[in-house]
Amino acid sequence: MPGGRLTQQERQRIAAGLADGLSYAEIARRLDRPTSTISREVARNGSAGGYRPEQAHRATVKRARRGTPAPSRAPGTPGGTMEEEIIELAVRSGLPRMTARVHVDLLLSEDGRRTAAELTRRLKVSPASVSVAVNFLVQQGYVRRERDPQRRRDIYVVDDDAWYRSIVISSRLTLQSAQAAMAAAETLGLDTPVGQRLAKVGTFLERVIEDMVASADRWRGLLE
Numbered sequence: 001m002p003g004g005r006l007t008q009q010e011r012q013r014i015a016a017g018l019a020d021g022l023s024y025a026e027i028a029r030r031l032d033r034p035t036s037t038i039s040r041e042v043a044r045n046g047s048a049g050g051y052r053p054e055q056a057h058r059a060t061v062k063r064a065r066r067g068t069p070a071p072s073r074a075p076g077t078p079g080g081t082m083e084e085e086i087i088e089l090a091v092r093s094g095l096p097r098m099t100a101r102v103h104v105d106l107l108l109s110e111d112g113r114r115t116a117a118e119l120t121r122r123l124k125v126s127p128a129s130v131s132v133a134v135n136f137l138v139q140q141g142y143v144r145r146e147r148d149p150q151r152r153r154d155i156y157v158v159d160d161d162a163w164y165r166s167i168v169i170s171s172r173l174t175l176q177s178a179q180a181a182m183a184a185a186e187t188l189g190l191d192t193p194v195g196q197r198l199a200k201v202g203t204f205l206e207r208v209i210e211d212m213v214a215s216a217d218r219w220r221g222l223l224e
Helices: 008-019 024-031 035-044 053-066 082-092 097-107 116-123 127-139 162-188 193-223
Strands: 113-115 144-148 153-157
Touching: 008 024, 008 035, 008 053, 024 035, 035 082, 035 097, 082 097, 097 113, 097 116, 097 127, 113 116, 116 127, 116 153, 127 144, 127 153, 162 193
Parallel strands: none
Antiparallel strands: 113 153, 144 153
């Protein structure tokens, strides 16, 4: 699979694919690129309905020269950015703001890779703040850690399989809660009101998680 920045021709093919109503996964397959590369490219340069390949290519070249992040304006939000909108959504879903900022910066990076030093410099925060955020993201499966043996540093990566891993990890934790509830129900007695309540909760969570994992396995191919 090719790496590096997208070429102008690839950006034109992305625009053509969006115009034809193709999914990010299908466009990525035709370009032999990761789906995350396509989704980041579109998010950083407007939206699926406002993506312009020539403008996107010029903006990328300009950013490469200056070393600055993408502007990515959010649709209908004067002065706002797509990045800020995604961060707010992540915060509303329960992520701490610092963790959300780190995650979104990785998501919108050209190749989905940053070192701790790069995150610290880009987000203008302390190394300790970045460390706490990336450790949480790694534990939850959103990010994986790679080691650069030559420079003795960690590189944090968001890849296509991150979403699958995060679902599996979250499901495993919820399943443990379900099993704990059913064990407590048996201890208290299935003929007691509390035992019956816990048994119902445990069974409900177990069935939902089984369906969720099965669905993630079934649709995992979309991330390839």
